[in-house]
Each structure stands twice: as structure tokens, then as C-alpha cells.
Amino acid sequence: MESAGEPGNGRPDPRLGAIMSERRHLFNLAYRMLGSLADAEDVVQETYVRWYAMPRARQDAVDSPAAWLTKVAGRICLDVLGSARARRESYVGEWIPEPLPDRGEWAFGRSDAALAADPADRVTLDESVGMAFLVVLESMTPAERLAFVLHDVFRYPFGEVAEIVGRSPAACRQLATSARRRLRATRIPATPAARRAEVVREFKQAWEAQDIDALIGLLDPDATAVGDGGGLVEASLRPIDGSEQIARYLIDTVGMPAGLTLLERTVNAQPGLVARQDGVTVAVFAFDVAGDRITRIWGVRNPDKLRPWTTPCAGESPPGRAPSPERESDES
Numbered sequence: 001m002e003s004a005g006e007p008g009n010g011r012p013d014p015r016l017g018a019i020m021s022e023r024r025h026l027f028n029l030a031y032r033m034l035g036s037l038a039d040a041e042d043v044v045q046e047t048y049v050r051w052y053a054m055p056r057a058r059q060d061a062v063d064s065p066a067a068w069l070t071k072v073a074g075r076i077c078l079d080v081l082g083s084a085r086a087r088r089e090s091y092v093g094e095w096i097p098e099p100l101p102d103r104g105e106w107a108f109g110r111s112d113a114a115l116a117a118d119p120a121d122r123v124t125l126d127e128s129v130g131m132a133f134l135v136v137l138e139s140m141t142p143a144e145r146l147a148f149v150l151h152d153v154f155r156y157p158f159g160e161v162a163e164i165v166g167r168s169p170a171a172c173r174q175l176a177t178s179a180r181r182r183l184r185a186t187r188i189p190a191t192p193a194a195r196r197a198e199v200v201r202e203f204k205q206a207w208e209a210q211d212i213d214a215l216i217g218l219l220d221p222d223a224t225a226v227g228d229g230g231g232l233v234e235a236s237l238r239p240i241d242g243s244e245q246i247a248r249y250l251i252d253t254v255g256m257p258a259g260l261t262l263l264e265r266t267v268n269a270q271p272g273l274v275a276r277q278d279g280v281t282v283a284v285f286a287f288d289v290a291g292d293r294i295t296r297i298w299g300v301r302n303p304d305k306l307r308p309w310t311t312p313c314a315g316e317s318p319p320g321r322a323p324s325p326e327r328e329s330d331e332s
Contacts, residue, residue, distance in 0.1 A: 015065060019051065022066050024124070025154075026073045031123050032149050033077040034084065035097030035134050037308065043080060047073045067160070074146055074164040081142040092231025094239065096298050097134040098305040099284040102266035128153045131268045131286035131298050136186050140179055147172040148179035188290040196289045197264070197271040203287075203294060204262045204273055210255070212247050219243035220293040230302035233282075246297065274309060281309040 026047055030040035047069055051059070062068045088095045100123055127133060128149075137145050147165050150156040151172070158169040158176075165172050191199075199218060206214035225246045229235030240246050259278040266272065267286045275283040284306060288296035300306065 015059075019048075019065050019069070022069050023048075025066075026069060028124050029070065029073060029149065029154065030077055031100070032128055032134070032137070032153060033074075033145060034080060035138065036305075037098055037100070037123075039080055039084070043073055043076045046076055067163075070156075071164045074150065075166070078142045078146060078165075081145070085142075092229070093235055093237040094226045094228050095138075095230075096226060096228035096300050096305075097131065097138065097268075099131070099272075099286060099298075099300050099309070100129055100268045101308050102269070126269060129268050130270055132186070132288045132296065133183075134268070135298070136183055139182060141175075143167065144175045144179050147175035151176045152180070188288065188295060191289045191291060193271070195292070196287070199289050199292060199294060200271040200273060200287055201264060204264065207250055208256060208262060210251055212251050215247035215250060216243045218292075218294055219246055220290065220295045223293070223295050223297070225249070225297040225299065227299045228302050228305070230304065232303055233301045235299070235301045281306050284309055 023044060026044045027040055030043040031037060034040055034043070050072055051065070051069065059065070123129060137149070140148065143165055147161055147167075150161045150164060151158060156164075158172050161172045161176075162169040165175070167175070203215065203218050206218060221243050222241070223243050223246055225236075225240045227235035227240075236249065240249050257277070260282075261276050263274045263276065264271065265274045265284075267274075267284055270286060272287060273285040274281055275285070283299055283301045285300075286298040287294050
């Protein structure tokens, strides 16, 4: 049987190390594009399958394997997004991107081999994986999303973006501009991370105490809460709007059942909460905070999206940070 390093003719591939080192970059791109660790892993695997399906002569003719891999991965993401939109039309209730744990909080007790095998370990944490950011990306067209992520997140110049998206540089520039406009329309003033953590902690304590007045005080009057059960577990099928309505839902409908514990954890590089029922993760909550009030809550209950959270977590750990982009942008 041929190995990945010996495609076609049995000769070892001298560029194997450089090619495989792109895996993390490809995974980071695919997760931001798709909001799903499983789908991102599938995209990366398919990208490498296509590389090694080529004869060695065609591989050798590729000037930049890294650029080729990114181009193929980006186009696969476009195809996946097209089919994903159709699937999400039949999704039961609201669809929320898969919540991402911080390695420092979920890796406790796992072997190095398990860490290396887990796709979540390949995602670099920064604001571009924040739940609010990913939710806005979901509102974009596939081409708009890819042009924006490649240029504004990964700093590809529009000439290279055009090669991947399959449109002219000018068209890609317009796509990215439109995407930025969507982000600006939803962006709220940044709240320091320490204060966000304090607000989430106060929210946790109020929920545990079943203190409806404290919950209402911590929620913006126009706050929105969205749940995602995927039809597999109970969750609100529609967003809940308003501080009092959200607080009453948490107190009257969810409550604080026996055996339920709330843990402060980093969720998509931001302070969040993990709910465990008798030691099993049953929900992950991400928050958007403006000043001293919570403006948005995303509660993921779909068990298919909670697999990276099933291992007991370690104590609190600050979120990771992405390295400075190596590529120069030709437009801010």
C-alpha cells in the first residue's frame, strides 16, 4: 500500500514536511468558513486526497504547494457551504456554529496522541473565531465569506483571493467590502476581557441562585438568546428577545435541575459557561457583552456539536492568540 509520502511511483516525497505543515492553516481556514470542526476536518482530508491523487509530475509542476492546497481547500469550502445552506433550511430550530474550547481548559488528562488527533487542537484562537463573528459570517454569501476570511483574516492579497474565489480582484474587493459592512452593522463597543468574565460569572451566580431580578439586571433590555438543539434535545426553536423573557425562560423553563453544574470556561476565545448534568456536558453557552450587560447568548445543546467538550476540563486558562499574519494586506 502506498503511503502519503509515496504517491504513485513509490518514491518518497521530499516536500512532504512542507506540505503537511499547511494542515493547521487549512484547518483554521475551513473552521472559520464552515463553523464546524467535523466539516473542517473533512475539507482538509479531501484537500490532501486531491493532492496525492495527482501524478508526481503534476505535483512537481506546482510552483507553490501551499498556495495550491489553500486554493483547493477554499473551493471545497464553497461547495460545502452551498450544500450546507440546503441542509440548514431543514435543520430543526436555530443553527449555531460549533462551539470551540480552549486547549488549556479541555486537554486535562488527555494523552499527547489524543491531542494530536483532535481537530480542535488545530484551530488558532483569536477574535475571528468569536461566536458573534462566526454568526455574522453565516449571514454572508459563500463567495463573500471566503473573500473576507482570506483577505481580512489571513491577509491574502486580492490577486491571490481572486484565484481561489474564481472572480476578478476587483470583484473580490467588493465582496470583502460588503462583508465588512455587515460586520460593522452588528459590532458593539469592545468590553475588556476581564470585565466580560466578571459579567459572565455574575450571570452564572444569578442563574444558580434562581435570582430573576439579578438576571434581568445583567441582561441588556434588547438582549437575544438563541438555542441550538438540532431536534435531538430540547431547546427553544426560536430566538428569545428581551431581558425579562430570557430571565423567565432560564428560571421557569430551564431552572437549575439537581446534578446540573455551571462551569466558567473559554468558549470561542471568549468567557463562557459549560453546563454539565451528572458530569456530562449538556450545553455550552457563548456570550456577547457590551459594557456591563449581556447583549446576546448562544446556547448549544446539540450533542453532535459538544463532542470536543466531553472530556473533563482543567481549571481556567486564558485563550490562545493567533500569530501575527505573515502576509501583507493590500487593503485594510
